[in-house]
Amino acid sequence: MNRFYVFNGDADGVCALHQFRLVDPAAANLITGVKRDIKLLDRVEANPGDLVTVLDISLDSNRKGLMRLLEEGVRVEYFDHHHAGEIPQHPNLTAHIDLSADACTSLLVDQYLKGKFHLWAITAAFGDNLVQKARQLGATAKLTETEIDQLARLGEYLNYNGYGDNLPDLHFHPTALYEEIRPYANPFDFIAESNAFRKLAEGYQDDTSQADSLQPLTTDERYAAYLLPDAPWARRVSGIFANKLANAYPQRAHAVITPNHAGNYTVSVRASLTNPCGADVLCLQFNTGGGRKAAAGINHLPTGSLDNFVSSFKQHFCS
Missing domain, CATH: 3.10.310.30 (Diaminopimelate Epimerase; Chain A, domain 1)
Structure with missing residues (x-):
């Protein structure tokens, strides 16, 4: 059986992938793109019996690719919180979809994995601008205000990296950013030790300072x-x-x-x-x-x- 992960290149998609891979680090095919590049299932070439895990891309936007895979005998598990339209009823599909305003994919994965890597889910919630929800989760997890603020910045930086019209616009290809994160089960260790974190922080500060001078249309x-x-x-x-x-x-x-x-x-x-x-x-x-x-x-x-x-x-x- 071949394993595929198809994930959005933003904070939510990367953190959802990271949670799964911390549990199961076996070899897998990773398919992603910039945040707006969401019709990713068209790129999946899988065989009957293979397993595809889809993270943080709209089912409705990927309906054609999804149905092709299901009919070819590929098993698909789908985690998402975007507009889905009608969810297909198919024996090869397991869907974990929640359209609530305070839901994100990493929180759905966190529930599925019973909170094994909860701090990464909180990070993703900050990245998806679910600030109130993320702060509540941080307080429940007994994090200090300083620690909550650190996860908030990390989530923002990871999400910031996903935006761009094409991959050259980004500081890191989303797969490369995941590889930087992969060794760290604890996001605070990534913050303390990773050069990638510092590069994103510097880029974020430079870019947002230019945006702050803009006037509304x-x-x-x-x-x-x-x-x-x-x-x-x-x-x-x-x-x-x-x-x-x-x-x-x-x-x-x-x-x-x-x-x-x-x-x-x-x-x-x-x-x-x-x-x-x-x-x-x-x-x-x-x-x-x-x-x-x-x-x-x-x-x-x-x-x-x-x-x-x-x-x-x-x-x-x-x-």
Whole structure:
């Protein structure tokens, strides 16, 4: 039997993979990409009886690839919290899907593994901007405030690394970042000892300092939209900047719009923290859009559709 892990390249996907691999480090095929590269099951070439574990990518976006694998006799276990659509009823599929606003894939894996590597799940929750949930979990785990803050920074840095229009935009290929994390069962050891952590911290500080000087394209008390420049730093920081805005202005919804290499825009949307829903509904109105209730996005928004998106965004979150 061949083993495959198909995982999102952001904090949640990498930390979910890490938890599984700490339990079972046997040889496996790893398939991933940048955070927005989610149609990953099309790349899986498996044989009947093989096992594919899918982590943190939308089932609905991968339905065609999933059904192909299931019909070919491949066993698939699916862990995710994004828009799923109708979940197929198939004997080869085991689905662990939770669309709740305070769910993330690493927390689902944490439940499945009975908390064996709980600190990595808390790290991922911070990375997915589930800040209140993550802090509650940290307190329950009897972490100090300093330790909770350390995991918060680590989660942000791991998530930051996943953003980019293509792999050269990133500081680390997601598989390479996982390899840096792999020796560490405890995230505090990774923080203390890893050069990768220091590289991400430096990149994060440099990129966010540039983003902090940006002015919104449009704003009022209920929403704000930002148009970032066409630059690698902007593509790297887009998701983190959206999370930072959401935490700074919890009553507002936010959209961060960034030019991509295809000549279109990539959009990150965050619903307000006081009413964390509706981001997925908005983005699913546009081709290549998707996500979850609190946070969603559009991979390729045509430049000519910018005004339509901004108008829809304002109308969607105006009440």
